Amino acid sequence: MSNTATATLEPQPENEAPTSTARLVVAWVIVGIPLLYGVYETLLRAAKLFTG
Amino acid sequence: MAGLLDLDRSIAGPGYSRWLIPPAALAIHLSIGQVYAFSVFKRALQAHFGTSLTAIAWIFSIAIVMLGLSAAFLGTWVERSGPRKAMFTAACCWGSGFVIGAVGIATRQLWLLYLGYGFIGGIGLGIGYISPVSTLIKWFPDRPGLATGLAIMGFGGGALIASPLSVKLMQAFDAPAANTTAAAAVTSGDAVMKTFLVLGATYFTAMMFGAFNVRIPPGSSASFGSRGKAGAPYVPMRTGVTISAANAIRTPQFWMLWVVLFCNVTAGIGILEQAAPMIQDFFRHDNHGTATSSVSAAVAGGFVGLLSMCNMAGRFVWSSTSDIVGRKRIYMLYLGLGMILYALLATVGASSTAVFAALAGIILTFYGGGFATVPAYLKDLFGTFQVGAIHGRLLTAWSAAGVAGPLIVNAIIESRGKPGALTAEDYRPALFVMVGVLGVGFVANLLVRSVDPRFHQATVPAEAPAPAAPMTFKKVAP
Numbered sequence: 001m002s003n004t005a006t007a008t009l010e011p012q013p014e015n016e017a018p019t020s021t022a023r024l025v026v027a028w029v030i031v032g033i034p035l036l037y038g039v040y041e042t043l044l045r046a047a048k049l050f051t052g
Numbered sequence: 053m054a055g056l057l058d059l060d061r062s063i064a065g066p067g068y069s070r071w072l073i074p075p076a077a078l079a080i081h082l083s084i085g086q087v088y089a090f091s092v093f094k095r096a097l098q099a100h101f102g103t104s105l106t107a108i109a110w111i112f113s114i115a116i117v118m119l120g121l122s123a124a125f126l127g128t129w130v131e132r133s134g135p136r137k138a139m140f141t142a143a144c145c146w147g148s149g150f151v152i153g154a155v156g157i158a159t160r161q162l163w164l165l166y167l168g169y170g171f172i173g174g175i176g177l178g179i180g181y182i183s184p185v186s187t188l189i190k191w192f193p194d195r196p197g198l199a200t201g202l203a204i205m206g207f208g209g210g211a212l213i214a215s216p217l218s219v220k221l222m223q224a225f226d227a228p229a230a231n232t233t234a235a236a237a238v239t240s241g242d243a244v245m246k247t248f249l250v251l252g253a254t255y256f257t258a259m260m261f262g263a264f265n266v267r268i269p270p271g272s273s274a275s276f277g278s279r280g281k282a283g284a285p286y287v288p289m290r291t292g293v294t295i296s297a298a299n300a301i302r303t304p305q306f307w308m309l310w311v312v313l314f315c316n317v318t319a320g321i322g323i324l325e326q327a328a329p330m331i332q333d334f335f336r337h338d339n340h341g342t343a344t345s346s347v348s349a350a351v352a353g354g355f356v357g358l359l360s361m362c363n364m365a366g367r368f369v370w371s372s373t374s375d376i377v378g379r380k381r382i383y384m385l386y387l388g389l390g391m392i393l394y395a396l397l398a399t400v401g402a403s404s405t406a407v408f409a410a411l412a413g414i415i416l417t418f419y420g421g422g423f424a425t426v427p428a429y430l431k432d433l434f435g436t437f438q439v440g441a442i443h444g445r446l447l448t449a450w451s452a453a454g455v456a457g458p459l460i461v462n463a464i465i466e467s468r469g470k471p472g473a474l475t476a477e478d479y480r481p482a483l484f485v486m487v488g489v490l491g492v493g494f495v496a497n498l499l500v501r502s503v504d505p506r507f508h509q510a511t512v513p514a515e516a517p518a519p520a521a522p523m524t525f526k527k528v529a530p
Binding site: 016017018019023024027028030031034035037038039041042043044045046047048049050 | 072078082216
């Protein structure tokens, strides 16, 4: 094993447009809707604890 | 394709928002969190293969063991390859695991389920679990607890989605069974097979969304807080100390945290494993010579749902709070207040279902919080250099607790009788043992100190400009 371990610097970043608000919203909606569905279904189930 | 997955092809360009990273991480964790909803298939698979419940349970067990092993042994590969390649690999493993499992169901070859969902899917779980952690911490060095809390909350949330979704898919693919009102109706293997295929394709797609949205921060010298339209909000990972995964496991701090996580998980599993029978047993009273519970099966199911919510919420709430109060203090809360709550559960838990549910619910928020806060704790101690790999190795505590927790609790409870026919009194010894387990974790947390400088590989001043030449780390003798 060598006596040194080297971490190289990253190359140049990709050329892409700055993040738009629309892209941010879409990204969060894509993961948010399924999560809210899961939370809603679980709350319905948990409600039985109080309603019997 | 390989080029597209390379580390240098996933560096954020100017203006890339760091708030795109949490949804990418959530896409991964929401997908792999399905594993905790595997129980919805158990009954149908048992009937389809005509085998024991234990034989079916092995599918889940293999997946969890592989999660721990792959997180532990592939952590450095994940760090080296970057989040995109890791997420892509996790998506391939997790998606193909479902497909191979579906083939196993169609051909009635149980070993294909062990291989597909269990072995290959389990590798996807391990790689997927740790893949976004390091990247999130590097993008959010000011709020690592919030960032990792968001992602790891997804692992809890994944089960909340998968459980009702799988039931609905199976009902849709199994119309005759869905129309049957008899409680004994069992979903056909064909419906489970089709459900596996749909889930596999869905999770593969969702994880690809994560893989191609994740970016690593550019190696700019911009200090944190100078973000705006001009550049990504990069805070150098070269801030503070850097300790490799290989060196981290040689430090007492790593093993103290291992004990902390092990104790916290063991105590949480103590409740999770027995939740439904436990609440019924706690409120079982002698009624004219017959012991009956005042808690119905439906209410017990509601209690399990409440615990799932608390587990998920705790991951985000407590982990975010740790950014303000500090990591050591928040674990003192999880473990110290956890001890008090467990003792209260044992002594006054049977006074009312509301008290019982409230105590158990808070304990489960600490269980979730313990999982979500630990990457930030590791970052505080070992720096961000290989925090993902160190986290992967620490997750062996989860695997160990997954075995030890149920073993301890079941052994104590079964010595008193059969769960589902016990009373609150029968649970007290197990609950007091959990107080002791949490006490061990509390002491271990108190013993966590800063890592000795002899383990440091490089110490770089905060907000230092990026070096113009490759950074050389000194090798530290074991």
